[in-house]
Amino acid sequence: LGLAxxxxxxxxVSGATFLYYDYCIxxxxxxxxxxxxxxxxxxxxxxxxxxxxxxxxFFALYPRHRKLISINKQYTGKSNSxxxxxxxxxxxxxxxxxxxxxxxxxxxxxxxDTMVRYLEDFASLxxxxxxxxxxxxxxxLEKNEQTWNGHYFLLTDQDRKNYKCSxxxxxxxxxxxxxxxxxxxxxxxxxxTVSINPEDFTGQTVLILGRGNSAFETAENILGVxxxxxxxxxxxxxxxxxxxxxxxxxxINNGLLDTYQxxxxxxxxxxxxxxxxxxxDKKGKLHITLRFYLENRxxxxxxxxxxxxxxxxxxxxxxxxxxxxxxxxxWKFDFSxxxxxxxxxxxxxxxxxxxxxxxxxxxxxxxxxxVLGTASHSVDFRKSAGGFIHGFRYTTRAVHRLLENRxxxxxxxxxxxxxxxxxxxxxxxxxxxxxxxxxxxxxxxIILLRENATAFEYLEEYPIGVLAExxxxxxxxxxxxLFVIIMEYGKNFSGADxxxxxxxxxxxxAQHAWQSNFLHxxxxxxxxxxxxxxxxxxxxxxxxxxxxxxxxxxxxxxTDWTAPNAHILPLRRFLENCLSTDLRNFFAExxxxxxxxxxxLPPSCQQGYMRMQGLLGSQELRHHAVQAGLLQDYTHTDxxxxxxxxxxxxxxxxxxxxHGIRVRPLQHLVNDKDE
Numbered sequence: 001l002g003l004a005x006x007x008x009x010x011x012x013v014s015g016a017t018f019l020y021y022d023y024c025i026x027x028x029x030x031x032x033x034x035x036x037x038x039x040x041x042x043x044x045x046x047x048x049x050x051x052x053x054x055x056x057x058f059f060a061l062y063p064r065h066r067k068l069i070s071i072n073k074q075y076t077g078k079s080n081s082x083x084x085x086x087x088x089x090x091x092x093x094x095x096x097x098x099x100x101x102x103x104x105x106x107x108x109x110x111x112x113d114t115m116v117r118y119l120e121d122f123a124s125l126x127x128x129x130x131x132x133x134x135x136x137x138x139x140x141l142e143k144n145e146q147t148w149n150g151h152y153f154l155l156t157d158q159d160r161k162n163y164k165c166s167x168x169x170x171x172x173x174x175x176x177x178x179x180x181x182x183x184x185x186x187x188x189x190x191x192x193t194v195s196i197n198p199e200d201f202t203g204q205t206v207l208i209l210g211r212g213n214s215a216f217e218t219a220e221n222i223l224g225v226x227x228x229x230x231x232x233x234x235x236x237x238x239x240x241x242x243x244x245x246x247x248x249x250x251x252i253n254n255g256l257l258d259t260y261q262x263x264x265x266x267x268x269x270x271x272x273x274x275x276x277x278x279x280x281d282k283k284g285k286l287h288i289t290l291r292f293y294l295e296n297r298x299x300x301x302x303x304x305x306x307x308x309x310x311x312x313x314x315x316x317x318x319x320x321x322x323x324x325x326x327x328x329x330x331w332k333f334d335f336s337x338x339x340x341x342x343x344x345x346x347x348x349x350x351x352x353x354x355x356x357x358x359x360x361x362x363x364x365x366x367x368x369x370x371v372l373g374t375a376s377h378s379v380d381f382r383k384s385a386g387g388f389i390h391g392f393r394y395t396t397r398a399v400h401r402l403l404e405n406r407x408x409x410x411x412x413x414x415x416x417x418x419x420x421x422x423x424x425x426x427x428x429x430x431x432x433x434x435x436x437x438x439x440x441x442x443x444x445x446i447i448l449l450r451e452n453a454t455a456f457e458y459l460e461e462y463p464i465g466v467l468a469e470x471x472x473x474x475x476x477x478x479x480x481x482l483f484v485i486i487m488e489y490g491k492n493f494s495g496a497d498x499x500x501x502x503x504x505x506x507x508x509x510a511q512h513a514w515q516s517n518f519l520h521x522x523x524x525x526x527x528x529x530x531x532x533x534x535x536x537x538x539x540x541x542x543x544x545x546x547x548x549x550x551x552x553x554x555x556x557x558x559t560d561w562t563a564p565n566a567h568i569l570p571l572r573r574f575l576e577n578c579l580s581t582d583l584r585n586f587f588a589e590x591x592x593x594x595x596x597x598x599x600x601l602p603p604s605c606q607q608g609y610m611r612m613q614g615l616l617g618s619q620e621l622r623h624h625a626v627q628a629g630l631l632q633d634y635t636h637t638d639x640x641x642x643x644x645x646x647x648x649x650x651x652x653x654x655x656x657x658x659h660g661i662r663v664r665p666l667q668h669l670v671n672d673k674d675e
Contacts, residue, residue, distance in 0.1 A: 017162060021047045022407075024155060024165035026139075028055040028130045030389050031373025031396055032171035033119060034092050036128040038400035041095075042408075047165075048128065049157070051135035056119035058173055059112045062214075064196050065221050066112045069213060069250045070389060074102050085434035089390035090115065092122055093397060099125065109252055134158070139168070140339035141366070148407050149368030167403065171372040171396075174353060178329035180209070183294050184278030187286055191218060191328040198225045204323035206230070207288065209273055211237055215328035216253035219266075223255055228265035230318060231256065234272050238496040244489055244519075245382050248496075269317055278325060279306055285321035333375050342366045347378050354378035359465020360473065361399050370403075372396050379465065384442045394435035394443055398463050402473055411475030414448075414457045420604045422447070423572045423583055425458055426485055430521040430553065430561050435461040440487035440519060441543045447483040448476055453579045454603065464543055468532040483578075484524040484544060490517035491541060506555060510570045513554035520555040523571070525578045549578050587625060 023039055025032045028050035039046040051057065063069075073087035085091065090101035090110065099122055105114045123130055138156040142164070153168040177192055179185075191214050195201075201222040208215050211233035219229050237257070240248040259266040277294050279287045293307045310319035332353035338344040343365025346352045354375055356364045361376050363369040376395065377387030385391030404410040417425055425447075429436065435443050439461070446459040446467075457476060464486065470478055493500065500517075507516045524547040534545040551574040553561050561567040576583050582602040586594070591609035594601050601610065626633045 018154065018164035019162070020164045021045050022165065023047075023167050023169060023403075024153060024163060025049065025169045025171055026136050026155075027170070027172035027373070028052075028119075028123065028132070029058055029171060029173050029373060030056065030092060030119065031173070031376075031392050032169075033122055033128060033130075034393050034396045035169050035171060035372055035400065036130065037092070037094055037122075037126055038397060040126070040128060042400070042404060042410075044408075046129060047163070048130040049134045049136050049155070049163075050130055050132050051158075053132050054116070054120055055123045055130060056116050058175055059115045059119070061192070063112055063217055064191060064194070064214075065217050067109050067217075067252070068112055068115060069109060069246075069252055072101055072105055072108055072110050074106060074108075080432055082432045082434055085390075086437045089388065090118070091393075092389070093393050094122070094126060096125060134161075137337055138339065139337055139342060141341045151366075151368070153369070167368045167370070167407065169370050169372055169399075170355075170375065172334065173374045174331040174333050176332050176334045177327075178332055178353065179327065180273045180329065182274055182276050182278075183291060184280070184286075187278050187280055188325045188327045191215075191326065194218070194326050196221060198222050201226050201324070203227060205320065207232065207286070207318070207322045207325045208328055209233070209325065210328035210330070211235065211249075211268070212328065212330055213247075213250060213253055214330065216249055216256060218326060218328055219256045220253050223259065223266070228267070229256060230267050230269060230322075232269040232271055232273070232276075232318075234270065236270060236496055237268060242494070242498050242500050243382070243496055244494045246385055246388060247382070267317075273329075279308075281321065285323065286325055287321050288318040342369065344369075351378040351381050354381070359463055360402060360469075361395060361463075370399050372399060379463075380439070380442045384440055385438050386442060390438050391442075394439050394461055395463070397435075398443065398461060405473060405475045409475070412459050412462065412473070414459045414474075414476060416450075416455055416457050418455050418603070418607045419453055419579070419581070420583060420585065420607055422456060422575055423568065425456075426483075426521075426523065426571065426575075427562065427568060429460070429485065430487070431559075433460070436485070436487050436521075437519070440489070443486075445485040446470065446478075447485070448478050449480040449482060449579075451480050453480065453581060454607075465535075467544065468530055468535050470529060478529045481525070481527045481578075482529065483575075484526070484547075486522055486524075486543060487519050488522045488543070489519055490515070493517040506557065508554070508566075510554050510566045513552040513570070516552055516555035518555040519559070521553040521561060523551045523553070523574065525549040525551075525574075549574070587621070589622075 022044055023046035025035050025046060025048040028048050032048050032050070033055055036046065036048045052060070068090070070089035071087065072090055076084050076087055078084060088101060091099065101110070101118055104118050105111065135158045136155050137158055140154050142152040142154050143150065144152055148166045152164050152166060155163040155165070177190055188209065198221055202225045205227045206222065206229045208219055208229060208231045211231060215231060219231065223229065238248040239254070240246055240250050256266050260268055275291050277289045277291045279289055281287060287308060289306065289308050293309070309316040330353070333346070333355055335344055335346060335355070342363070344363060345356050345365060347354050347356050354377055355371055357371045357376060357378060358364055359379055361370050361372065361379065363371065373392045373396070374387045376392065380386040386395055401412050405412060429445055433445070436445060442464065443461040444464045446462050448457040448459065450456060459474060459476065462470065462474065464484065466473055467484070470476070505517055507513065524544050527548050530545045538545040551571065553567055553571060556563070556567070572583055584602060585604045586602060588609050591601065591605035594605055
């Protein structure tokens with residue numbers, strides 16, 4: 001309440017004036033706008049800072065050749081909007097159907113200019129609070145134990161205006177070019193400035209540093225006009241269809257692989273870029289050598305005094321001089337604006353270009369600072385889609401739900417169902433949910449069982465990295481066991497060196513579902529919530545600790561997991577074994593019989609027939625059930641007497657007689673009850 005009094009007001013601290021907001025968002029790219037949308041829908045006090053004059057400034061420049069590699073599938077054969085988002089990699093989440101990307105472009109790989117227009121409309125049509133032409137140049141902390149997180153975040157822009165907020169959402173992306181410094185690196189052109197006019201490369205020989213999509217995109221643009229193109233990088237080429245990671249090389253850009261493998265002069269090389277050196281001769285040609293050849297030599301003395309690799313190895317691969325060398329090494333996060341008090345540290349190894357964050361997307365160094373969008377990709381780097389719009393639109397929503405619970409006491413959204421709907425709920429989600437599908441092995445649906453397993457609570461798209469903190473993070477209780485539903489690829493099916501087209505690569509039999517290779521649903525059952533210790537000690541490459549039981553739904557060529565025998569029946573039996581109950585649905589006649597012959601009724605009878613909500617068997621339904629072998633034929637004329645054929649009471653009496661149960665007149669039952 002105290003914070004609400006200050007909302008939108010000016011605060012004077014240490015002689016400086018600060019404009020206060022509960023939430024500050026840095027960056028109005030896709031992730032920043034997505035976060036702003038959720039905050040606005042919840043009625044929260046927030047502001048979004050954007051350094052440019054319009055949202056999505058990154059897409060105004062990149063990709064340089066203007067074709068996105070995020071698919072825009074117009075037709076799926078389905079009208080389900082949630083399912084269709086599985087194949088729409090550009091739309092942000094909103095309630096406005098006008099803001100689906102398919103209304104902006106019909107291209108399968110749309111133009112980046114269309115993305116800029118889309119983001120402008122998203123911000124304007126939804127009236128999101130974005131402050132443009134505001135570059136945040138410094139962020140620091142101010143301790144205050146009365147705040148949400150024990151401190152305020154103090155922000156300063158390029159005009160020395162100051163802002164204060166209780167929670168900071170960083171959605172600035174990764175936009176600082178990766179640069180490798182080596183002798184002669186001053187002769188290298190950057191992807192961010194190199195010409196995109198193919199005519200400028202006519203008849204030239206080009207070396208490209210890097211092996212990602214930006215490198216191959218650049219090569220694709222000039223492939224038809226150059227003498228030849230060489231590409232060098234530390235690691236081997238990784239094809240997205242082999243790794244199942246959308247950030248690896250996509251087919252739309254891989255023309256150079258054809259010309260390399262089909263002997264048309266172009267080629268790929270592996271080597272550490274930091275070991276290279278470039279020497280320029282008098283004709284302006286660029287020669288590749290190795291750094292150690294230049295030790296104790298002055299590179300400015302000229303190429304004639306420098307030993308080149310081909311002087312010792314006359315078939316050295318890059319002995320031919322190049323006209324141009326282009327750097328295409330991607331981008332990294334800008335750490336420069338954050339004061340040391342925030343402890344915004346880069347990751348280690350392959351994720352050093354991203355800030356260190358927890359699986360909840362909160363900074364490891366500062367409580368209340370969350371990283372969204374591309375910069376949050378360290379959580380699932382090279383594993384899932386968290387660095388791309390079709391992934392982080394869901395992780396941003398997850399962060400919003402965590403904040404709603406932490407700061408405003410709004411529990412994670414959930415729905416309570418009777419236990420009889422357990423299999424149906426799972427089947428519906430794995431066949432429709434886009435968040436589970438895109439953020440496989442990262443976001444999961446959680447089913448919390450109620451006491452005695454008579455009902456369950458369904459939570460959607462929770463970050464499984466913080467499963468041990470579920471009760472604290474969601475405001476929901478998990479005291480009676482839980483199921484975790486995620487999507488996974490086969491354990492040994494993804495990798496740069498994998499042959500994903502080998503014969504018999506798919507599994508079709510339900511009993512071999514655990515060997516499924518393609519993306520498929522996996523259900524983990526835990527009798528109690530896993531602990532943080534168990535999460536840390538989980539097996540390598542397992543998204544979760546060892547469960548009490550696990551079930552793989554066999555992969556499906558159509559990604560349609562609705563086959564009664566292959567998908568639904570094995571799932572139902574798995575659930576029944578975990579719960580020690582019968583999850584089948586029964587006709588009223590069967591429930592009536594169970595009531596006299598069993599000590600415990602199936603849940604469908606308890607929650608249906610015993611509450612006078614069972615399915616009464618009409619003559620047509622009963623005839624169908626008998627033909628299907630679901631019921632015995634009790635419709636003998638000798639016990640119906642003068643009753644009509646559809647008499648429910650008559651069929652129940654005959655059921656009891658056939659099972660040796662003495663039938664007493666209804667009046668006697670009433671008298672017994674009265675007595």
